[in-house]
Amino acid sequence: xxxxxxxxxxxxxxxxxxxxxxxxxxxxxxxxxxxMLPPEWKSINxxxxxxxxxxxxxxxxxxxxxxxxxxxxxxxYTGFMGSMMVDRFAIYFFYLFLVGAGIAILMSAHYLExxxxxxxxxxxLILFSVVGMMCMAAxxxxxxxFIGLELMAISTYVxxxxxRSDRRSNEAALKYLLLGAFSSGIFAYGxxxxxxxxGSTNLQLIGEHxxxxxxxxxxxxxxxxxxxxxxxxxxxxIAAIPFHQWAPDAYEGAPTSITGFMSVAVKAAGWAMxxxxxxxxxxxxxxxxxxxxxxxxxxxxxxxxxxxxTQNNLKRLLAxxxxxxxxxxxxxxxxxxxxxxxxxxxxxxxxxxxxYTFMNLGAFAVITSLRRRDVIGxxxxxxxxxxxxxxxxxxxxxxxxxxxxxxxxxxGFYGKYFIFLSLxxxxxxxxAAVAVLYAVFGLYYYMRIANAMFMRKAVDTRPVTLSPxxxxxxxxxxxxxxxxxxxxxxxxxxxxxxxxxAQPLQLTSLFH
Amino acid sequence: xxxLILFSVFAVIAVxxxxxxLVQRHPISSALSLIVxxGSLAVEYLLLGAEFVAAIxxxxxxxxxxxxxxxxxxxxxxxxxxxxxxxxxxxxxxFPAMLVGGxxxxxxxxxxxxxxxxxxxxxxxxxxxxGWLLFHDFxxxxxxxxxLVLIAIMGxxxxxxxxxxxxxxxxxxxxxxALKAAAGTEPAHEETVTARxxx
Numbered sequence: 001x002x003x004x005x006x007x008x009x010x011x012x013x014x015x016x017x018x019x020x021x022x023x024x025x026x027x028x029x030x031x032x033x034x035x036m037l038p039p040e041w042k043s044i045n046x047x048x049x050x051x052x053x054x055x056x057x058x059x060x061x062x063x064x065x066x067x068x069x070x071x072x073x074x075x076x077y078t079g080f081m082g083s084m085m086v087d088r089f090a091i092y093f094f095y096l097f098l099v100g101a102g103i104a105i106l107m108s109a110h111y112l113e114x115x116x117x118x119x120x121x122x123x124x125l126i127l128f129s130v131v132g133m134m135c136m137a138a139x140x141x142x143x144x145x146f147i148g149l150e151l152m153a154i155s156t157y158v159x160x161x162x163x164r165s166d167r168r169s170n171e172a173a174l175k176y177l178l179l180g181a182f183s184s185g186i187f188a189y190g191x192x193x194x195x196x197x198x199g200s201t202n203l204q205l206i207g208e209h210x211x212x213x214x215x216x217x218x219x220x221x222x223x224x225x226x227x228x229x230x231x232x233x234x235x236x237x238i239a240a241i242p243f244h245q246w247a248p249d250a251y252e253g254a255p256t257s258i259t260g261f262m263s264v265a266v267k268a269a270g271w272a273m274x275x276x277x278x279x280x281x282x283x284x285x286x287x288x289x290x291x292x293x294x295x296x297x298x299x300x301x302x303x304x305x306x307x308x309x310t311q312n313n314l315k316r317l318l319a320x321x322x323x324x325x326x327x328x329x330x331x332x333x334x335x336x337x338x339x340x341x342x343x344x345x346x347x348x349x350x351x352x353x354x355x356y357t358f359m360n361l362g363a364f365a366v367i368t369s370l371r372r373r374d375v376i377g378x379x380x381x382x383x384x385x386x387x388x389x390x391x392x393x394x395x396x397x398x399x400x401x402x403x404x405x406x407x408x409x410x411x412g413f414y415g416k417y418f419i420f421l422s423l424x425x426x427x428x429x430x431x432a433a434v435a436v437l438y439a440v441f442g443l444y445y446y447m448r449i450a451n452a453m454f455m456r457k458a459v460d461t462r463p464v465t466l467s468p469x470x471x472x473x474x475x476x477x478x479x480x481x482x483x484x485x486x487x488x489x490x491x492x493x494x495x496x497x498x499x500x501x502a503q504p505l506q507l508t509s510l511f512h
Numbered sequence: 513x514x515x516l517i518l519f520s521v522f523a524v525i526a527v528x529x530x531x532x533x534l535v536q537r538h539p540i541s542s543a544l545s546l547i548v549x550x551g552s553l554a555v556e557y558l559l560l561g562a563e564f565v566a567a568i569x570x571x572x573x574x575x576x577x578x579x580x581x582x583x584x585x586x587x588x589x590x591x592x593x594x595x596x597x598x599x600x601x602x603x604x605x606x607f608p609a610m611l612v613g614g615x616x617x618x619x620x621x622x623x624x625x626x627x628x629x630x631x632x633x634x635x636x637x638x639x640x641x642x643g644w645l646l647f648h649d650f651x652x653x654x655x656x657x658x659x660l661v662l663i664a665i666m667g668x669x670x671x672x673x674x675x676x677x678x679x680x681x682x683x684x685x686x687x688x689x690a691l692k693a694a695a696g697t698e699p700a701h702e703e704t705v706t707a708r709x710x711x
Contacts, residue, residue: 009651017652020656024659031666079652080651080652081648081649081650081651083649083650083651083652083653084652119670121666121669121670124666125663125666125667125670128659128662128663131656131659132656132660135652135656141650141653143650143653144650144652144653144656147653147656147657147660148656150660151656151659151660151663154660154663154664154667155663155667157667158663158666158667158670158671161671162670164671173671220624221620221623221624222620222621222624225617225620225621
């Protein structure tokens, strides 16, 4: 409850952690059950993971209901001595992670059998990484955020290298591990400087101390050093240029379903952490970090869109496209005056992450379904003539691609719409113009894939077979991509509801 | 003043140990240099007044973990590391960049006004204060850390276990018999590695 924090733990604390506790229990259960399963029954692991996600979702709904009952005034519940804050923002991200993980599991079930790597550990790692993501989204203490980040990252390193007989997968995992560990080190250094500056690990206290510090000493070099190192770590985790080098390699080598999972859920967790730190801990430094963000956003849009033009590997192309999307999303954080972020911009980022989850997972689901025993299926040539081999899939892929390009009335349009709207509202006309220009570049490389699917002859004419789980994943993502585009109201309101993070003024009043 | 001198001396020893760790070519020498680093870090903690952390550092890191390290290195009979011709770019750009970066950070930190230190709780680091922090203020991060350690162990097992182990999918029974008869050995997945993988 907002108010004085009790000195002792209560049931409320554990309710807030319940989604994570349930996921951990189910992940441990999978590890135990997997030992007893004969090889033909391995699909039970996927079911167990799905049930775990369902239970966790139920727990999130229970917390959500507590907000509904408490009425409009209550914006956040804190637990565990203020180290965790499950506010509306965190709940929004909880749903996002659970949906992303659920669809990734649906995509994985049959794929792992083809790769002959169908082990329970895979699903356990996915669930554990969701626990880490929840710590990142709900962490209000930099210790918890950092440990959550490591939990997610280490699970992902292992998942990327899960295809042990595939050299690309091994190489990707090693590169990702080395660069990830390096960036975590820089990030931890920045956090330790923040702790040294403010004497606290709680984001709210860091914000308050930093505000007085910046008033007394607006260009303190240590504060700037802390800001630069912390944001380097954050940019690394969301793969913004110039800290993106790991992304194309890791995305290409990882099992395709994990590439999808990384590009949505892992990225959303990085964004949750970035928004939390920039908007609650570092908000007094906004005049300093906005120019930094402008540089990174422009570099990201330029570099990623140009690099994507020449890619022939579908996974690599979508990796660069996902970097480009990060560039657009960063614009939402830039929008606003030099001291306060624009609420529309933050809402735009949240909407963007939601629609991106569905459309990108959908595109990766189509690529995953092209995998066979003898065909990897991730080159542009493999998707050529898909319309004759699997008409329904080809049409779905076209929908996902158009949505990624931001064509109305599909879901992807609303993500870009809000970002550009916030830029124009707050007078950043040049940035909006640049972003629109790059969106046109995006259209070109998405249409290259579409061109291959519809205009070129198939190299391999065998029809594509879909497992029931994959069909479900495609149906969910397809319906969501079209549905959000046609009825955007509900989702935009959901993103608006979760905006508890946007205003620093509101943030300082949370505890009292 | 004596504090400052001792602190600086052990800081230099720690950094020198870390450098030696990288330079040495035999794993045992590297592991022993790591013990020097851990030991001098323990002295640093002690000088900062964190007696409990210093003791734990010696017992767990310099003691238990390093013994395990040395033990594993001996067990694997790891040989002398071979030098590869590292990237020229790393040599030409990397070292000067590191030097400049390090000096820049040092300059910023040294020039800063009113640099101070923060105590752990009301006192320096006695066990009670640390226990209170660990199991009260930071209970949730502490619990999540246990999951993190579990993940690390599990990840190592998943990645390091042999590819054709009990995990992999066995051949259907008749096929297996036939293969056994033909080769006289346990069948392996010949077709697992796909044709286009190598490209």
